[in-house]
Amino acid sequence: xxxxxxxxxxxxxxxxxxxxxxxxxxxxxxxxxxxxxxxxxxxxxxxxxxxxxxxxxxxxxxxxxxxxxxxxxxxxx
Numbered sequence: 001x002x003x004x005x006x007x008x009x010x011x012x013x014x015x016x017x018x019x020x021x022x023x024x025x026x027x028x029x030x031x032x033x034x035x036x037x038x039x040x041x042x043x044x045x046x047x048x049x050x051x052x053x054x055x056x057x058x059x060x061x062x063x064x065x066x067x068x069x070x071x072x073x074x075x076x077x
Contacts (some may be wrong), residue, residue, distance in 0.1 A: 002030040007037045015048050 007030045010023055019027065031038050 001033075002026050004030075004034060004037055007031070007034065008040060011037070011041045011044050015044065 007027055010019060010027045013019065013023075014027070031041060
């Protein structure tokens, strides 16, 4: 059986890339038996959704660069 540490790693990885069939199966079996990891997976999903909501657009990124160029106290000067 998969350990919680391994399950946590897969929970994080599945938000970055698709899991292999074996990884998905192992994680699903672990989550079926481990309530703590099910809770952790829900929390990971919530954080992922919140992070996507606050992801800067390329337009916002450009504005930040312009503001830092105008600020004489900004790092790099």
